[in-house]
Amino acid sequence: MGIKGLTALISENAPLATRRSDIKAFFGRKVAIDASMSLYQFLIAVRQQDGGQLATDSGETTSHLMGMFYRTLRMIDNGIKPCYVFDGKPPVLKSHELSKRTARREETTKKLDEATDIAEKIKHERRLVKVSKEHNDEAKKLLELMGIPYVNAPCEAEAQCAELAKVGKVYAAASEDMDTLCYRTPYLVRHLTFSEAKKEPIQEINTEIVLQSMDLTLEQFIDLGIMLGCDYCESIRGVGPVTALKLIKEHGSLEKIVEYIDSGDTKTKWKIPENWPYKEARELFLKPDVINGNDITLKWNPPKEQELIDYLCKDKGFSEERVKSGIKRLQKGLKSGVQGRLDGFFKAVPKTKEQLAAASAKAKANKKANTKGKIGKRR
Numbered sequence: 001m002g003i004k005g006l007t008a009l010i011s012e013n014a015p016l017a018t019r020r021s022d023i024k025a026f027f028g029r030k031v032a033i034d035a036s037m038s039l040y041q042f043l044i045a046v047r048q049q050d051g052g053q054l055a056t057d058s059g060e061t062t063s064h065l066m067g068m069f070y071r072t073l074r075m076i077d078n079g080i081k082p083c084y085v086f087d088g089k090p091p092v093l094k095s096h097e098l099s100k101r102t103a104r105r106e107e108t109t110k111k112l113d114e115a116t117d118i119a120e121k122i123k124h125e126r127r128l129v130k131v132s133k134e135h136n137d138e139a140k141k142l143l144e145l146m147g148i149p150y151v152n153a154p155c156e157a158e159a160q161c162a163e164l165a166k167v168g169k170v171y172a173a174a175s176e177d178m179d180t181l182c183y184r185t186p187y188l189v190r191h192l193t194f195s196e197a198k199k200e201p202i203q204e205i206n207t208e209i210v211l212q213s214m215d216l217t218l219e220q221f222i223d224l225g226i227m228l229g230c231d232y233c234e235s236i237r238g239v240g241p242v243t244a245l246k247l248i249k250e251h252g253s254l255e256k257i258v259e260y261i262d263s264g265d266t267k268t269k270w271k272i273p274e275n276w277p278y279k280e281a282r283e284l285f286l287k288p289d290v291i292n293g294n295d296i297t298l299k300w301n302p303p304k305e306q307e308l309i310d311y312l313c314k315d316k317g318f319s320e321e322r323v324k325s326g327i328k329r330l331q332k333g334l335k336s337g338v339q340g341r342l343d344g345f346f347k348a349v350p351k352t353k354e355q356l357a358a359a360s361a362k363a364k365a366n367k368k369a370n371t372k373g374k375i376g377k378r379r
Contacts, residue, residue, distance in 0.1 A: 005241035014213030020201040027079035032161035034175035035084040042067025076333035084150040085157040145308040147301035159288035167293030182285040223254040232281035237271040
């Protein structure tokens with residue numbers, strides 16, 4: 001689900017923390033990718049012309065494998081070495097979010113049954129997409145044959161991606177969920193597995209600059225995310241992103257905010273959810289269930305050529321010519337090691353809070369001026 005409104009909040013209050021760039025900017029990087037999130041994207045986006053999922057002659061879905069194969073090839077072509085991380089067992093605290101998703105699926109199924117328009121049917125079908133154990137198992141087999149490493153996380157994939165980045169096994173965690181920042185990954189990369197046709201720039205977010213620019217500790221940033229609503233508990237009713245940031249800066253912690261709201265001193269309609277497990281949610285972010293990154297070895301191997309052809313072409317109906325071409329790209333890309341880079345993520349990062357504040361103020365002013373300029377041109 002991610003954290004609602006966090007992207008806009010960071011854009012406004014920590015403009016220097018986000019960089020938008022082309023995939024070529026990540027040449028020489030190793031990246032840990034949230035596999036379940038990627039498979040979900042592929043199942044939704046990789047479709048036939050009639051809007052239906054790609055499938056074998058027997059009706060077996062292959063959209064996830066098509067997406068995994070070709071999007072991974074694109075990364076390899078651009079000098080990126082990906083590893084994928086698969087979700088384990090969800091934490092008990094996530095059950096409320098999973099229950100909400102189940103309820104939404106039931107409502108969508110009802111709407112699908114009632115739909116008569118083809119476009120409407122396709123829209124509801126996409127909302128019903130769910131990554132199954134079979135999808136995960138098939139993706140793992142494909143990655144193994146391609147020579148791409150993967151990790152089975154004991155719990156949340158985003159947390160394990162962040163752990164790999166924190167110990168230096170990879171450069172960044174790649175996921176669409178903004179709550180990945182709460183696990184303090186050095187960098188969060190978004191849109192990496194999007195289709196090239198979407199022309200969506202890749203976002204790279206520097207967690208430390210987010211915290212410095214917003215003048216928050218990690219615990220306060222996590223509390224901010226919990227207030228906005230995360231996978232582990234509901235949000236505070238009536239509190240939006242701007243108000244949430246103001247509250248955390250004024251009171252310092254959720255304990256103090258809860259005390260302030262419950263005291264009745266405020267005349268707002270803010271309401272703390274009953275039996276709100278915010279402390280437990282905070283602990284899941286601060287001490288996630290992960291495998292120690294230092295105990296994980298990531299190795300990129302040459303593809304198993306004939307087995308890959310047999311699996312994708314004979315079993316799944318892929319074009320043999322295209323698969324063989326893809327194998328050559330894999331062999332070329334995985335043959336060389338990741339080259340060192342002379343540049344860091346940010347050049348000339350401000351060293352002090354004062355310098356950072358001045359740079360942020362300048363970035364905000366430039367953004368505001370550019371926005372006004374665009375409005376003037378439209379007029």
